[in-house]
Amino acid sequence: MAAVKSEPARILIVGGGYVGMYTALGLQKKLRSREASVTVVDPQPHMTYQPFLPEAAAGSIEPRHVVVPLRRVLRKCHVLTGRVTKISDADKVATVTMTDGHVEEIPYDVLVVALGSVARTLPIPGLADRGIAFKTIGEAIYLRNHVLSRLDLASTTDDPEIRKRLLTFTVIGGGYAGIEALAELEDMARYALRYYENLDPADMRWVLVEATGRIMPEVRDSLGVYTVKQLEARGIEVYLDTRVKTMEDGHVVLDDGTEYDCDTIIWTAGVKANPVLADTDLPLDQRGRVICTATMQVQGLDGVWAAGDNAAVPDLSKTDVDPAATCSPSAQHAVRQANQLAKNIVAVLRGRKPKPYVHKYAGSVASLGLYKGVADVYGMKAKGFIAWGMHRGYHVSRMPTFNRKVRVAFDWLGSWLLKREVVSLGQINDPRAEFDRVTKS
Incomplete structure (x- = not known):
């Protein structure tokens, strides 16, 4: 009797970010023919390399070069553009809402949970209406256009109070995302002001608000202090151990009594595990992350794996000091x-x-704007131009695919030779506005 040939294992990867895409890349290189099929599901057809979002917002990198098309790089995988809304591991099925609205149930034998994180919000009055997050390429493009459009509006008004409000920018959150977004956008805006004869850099007000006593906890204290001093030397106001009480209608009130009006509020105060995990039967910790072993297998389940921001993976480099430490x-x-x-x-x-x-x-490593940065690598610290170069070198080496590495390198070369592009393309936020005006006139 002929042996029955087993069917290929069905591997389902939910999420196409860092973990999802890199895991799929590794699998398509290592799996033998018909050993397994790999399906990747994500609401976006691309992976975003988030460390380059600040430079994309500042105009040093073309926004399209910060994203990697999933279908182009995962040619041996099935890529589905949809949002996972529920996972039932008991039934080995994931429920997915596709982009056209219809719902499918996708069966699997092996599941990889790579849903990542979303912006962590707080019940601050006005945050939902006035805050702008900084986690997607769309948000980076919007912020670039928004900041430059504030300069345009400020240059055309004679009202000093309106101008002051337009030229006040607030970043809430002093982690890497907040510091790099603040530094790059301030650097871009300062450069752009040379083309506005009635505006001066002193007219701008940039404010950083951080709830803890230090910024960028990933680097040593001395580099955090150095970064604050560099920001303050550029005229940026830094509030540590300070919280925002309200931002309703753009009126920012801090818990130390400071009040001011602001037209741009950037929210980078941390992340939390994707809330979709609440609609699964996977074991979660108190922070809503999937509980994993050190091998990244989900605790107590066969064939289920998780990694990245949505996973509580033990940090073996710290468990001697803190047995409960996670990455x-x-x-x-x-x-x-x-x-x-x-x-x-x-x-x-x-x-x-x-x-x-x-x-x-x-x-x-962190960028503080063009030719400025800080770095703490293998116990050695660096500042200024050298650290900025280390930042670019490290991240271009981590950028997925040779195609994107080359495109990013050429973007940098073009920016160096031809200077920054500081034009606002705000019309992309409402592309039908002009056509609607014409048709209704």
Whole structure:
């Protein structure tokens, strides 16, 4: 009697960000023909390399070059553009709402939870109406156009109070995302003002509000202090140990009594695990993350894996000090975990044991605008131009695909030779406005 040939394992990856895309890339390289099929589901048809969002917002990089088309790089995978709304591991089924609105149930044998994180919000009056997040390429493009349009509006008004409001910009959150967004956008706006004869850099007011006593906790204290001093030297106001009480109608009130009107409020005060996880039967910790073992297998479940911002993966480099330590939500962890995750899935499919995720902290780098930065790498700290160069070198090396590396490098070369582009394309936020005006006239 002929042997019955087993069907390929059905691997479903929910989420096409760092973990989802890098895991799929690893699997399509390592899996044998018909060993398994890989399906990736994400609401967007691309992966966004978030460390380059500040430079895209500032005009140093073309926004299209910050994203990687999933279908182009995952040619051996099935890519579905839709949003996972429910997971039932008991039935081995994920419920997906496709972009056209219809709902499908996708069965799986192996599940990879890579839903990532979303902006963490707080019950601050006015936040929902006035806050602008900074996690997507759409938000980066919007902020670029928005900031430049404030300069245009300010240059055309004679009302000093309106001008003051238009030229006041607030960033809430002093982590990497907030500091780099603040530094790059302020740098861009300062450069753009040379083309406005009736505006001066002193007319702008940039404010950073951070609830804790320091910024960028990922780097050593001395570099955090240095960064604050550099920002303040540029005229940026830094409020530490300070919280926002309200921002209704753009009127910002801080808990130290400071009040002012502001037309731009950028919210970067942390992230939280994707709330979709609440509609699953997966084990979650108190922060809403999937509970995992060090091998990134979901605790107590067979064939289910998780990594990245939505996963509580033990941090083995810290468990001697804190047995409950888990990996922080960062791109560095996500990329490294994804590489090990792909290897572990293949190992289990072939009857071998998976290996735990162990990492050595390489360090951190941050840009503070053009030719300025801070770095803390392998115990060595750097500042200024050298740190800025390290930041660009590290992140272009991490950028997925040779295609995108080259495009980003050419963007930098073009910006250096031809200077920044500081034009606002605000019409893309409402592309039908002019046509509607004409048709109704």
